Amino acid sequence: MTFTIPLPDETAYAAARTRLDGLVKPLGALGRLEDLAAWLSAAHGSVPPRELTDVRVVVFAGDHGVSGCSAYPREVTAAMVRVFLAGKSGVSVLAGLVGAQVRVLDIAVDDDLEGVPAEVLAHKIRRGSGSIDVEDALAPGEALRAFEAGRAIADEEIDAGADLLIPGDMGIGNTAVAAALVAARLGLPADEVVGTGTGIDEAGRQRKVAVVSAALARAGAVQEPFALLTALGSACAAATAGFLVQGAVRGVPVLLDGVFSGAAAVVAREIAPGAERWWLAGHRSTEPSQAFALKALGLEPILDFGLRLGEGSGAVQAVPTLRAARAILADMGLLADLGS
Structure with a gap:
């Protein structure tokens, strides 16, 4: 018995990590929430991930x-x-x-x-x-x-x-x-x-x-x-x-x-x-x-x-907690936008 298991999207994971590092906060300040946000991005293949509505x-x-x-x-x-x-x-x-x-x-x-x-x-x-x-x-x-x-x-x-x-x-x-x-x-x-x-x-x-x-x-x-x-x-x-x-x-x-x-x-x-x-x-x-x-x-x-x-x-x-992880990617501002 064999199964084809898709791989989570590594490109989306990397993009999520980049965005997380650019949010209005110190690097890594949201701890595990950041890990979960990147994980969900890889699973959904998008940054931010889709809402977990169902x-x-x-x-x-x-x-x-x-x-x-x-x-x-x-x-x-x-x-x-x-x-x-x-x-x-x-x-x-x-x-x-x-x-x-x-x-x-x-x-x-x-x-x-x-x-x-x-x-x-x-x-x-x-x-x-x-x-x-x-x-x-x-x-x-x-x-x-x-x-x-x-x-x-x-x-x-x-x-x-x-x-x-x-x-x-x-x-x-x-x-x-x-x-x-x-x-x-x-x-x-x-x-x-x-x-x-x-x-x-x-x-x-x-x-x-x-x-x-x-x-x-x-x-x-x-x-x-x-x-x-x-x-x-x-x-x-x-x-x-x-x-x-x-x-x-x-x-x-x-x-x-x-x-x-x-x-x-x-x-x-x-x-x-x-x-x-x-x-x-x-x-x-x-x-x-x-x-x-x-x-x-x-x-x-x-x-x-x-x-x-x-x-x-x-x-x-x-x-x-998973919804909070998604929200920081979807709704937090970027350091690059401060003062603009």
Whole structure:
């Protein structure tokens, strides 16, 4: 499987840097905002970049067999799908403040979700994923099916006008899956990547470490991306990876959220090298595996608010910062014009 990933526009990047240096301010005085402004210029191929008017969050919902590691029962996943649809979730509220749209999709919820709109179920792969400490997460072929579903979902959003994509996640047990994927891909021990997830205590974290350690031992040295997603991932992780790759293929910036999208990104980069040029890290999660994932990807989080909700909620908080970065290129005056 090969992908054609466009290169960000280096000429636009250089032009943006030149203009930033000429604005009415000391050189580099706006710090990270200047880096983001130049990055967006390269992504859009223009100085200033286009306005980020159509921001879309897609929440990939699914249950995981290792949900016993969480402080909450797996039934919460299905209940939360209905909360998203009612517009009452954390990301729904926060996205509303920045004018972003939120779409939730059942990829692998262990429930029939009777009565929800058909479009929520249109990309469902299975009911729940296997418990990775004792069995593969997915059946043969399901990782590829989920990956292709994620690509199709990205195409749907981009074709509808999206100029910034944000992958969200909802699924009890997903931080354990993320930790396992990152540990396997980067060769790390479970104890270094496992965090407290939904708020478990240290005894609970140690039980989670044992689960992830068992999963890593069972999977062995598997590294091929789809084999890794099959053994240690989930349908949601595979769909998120496809979503990230297709955003890059289409040349549309993707703003990663927290630990789950970070883990999917580490695998997605192996599937489509170079796709990471189109990704930004919206925020720093409190989960340790995200820090390892972002370091491997060469990404620096825009915000650090100590968030661990998931859903895309951290990434949407970075949207105003990206808009501010664009604004300095679009609206600030030039030193050369002073006194004229």
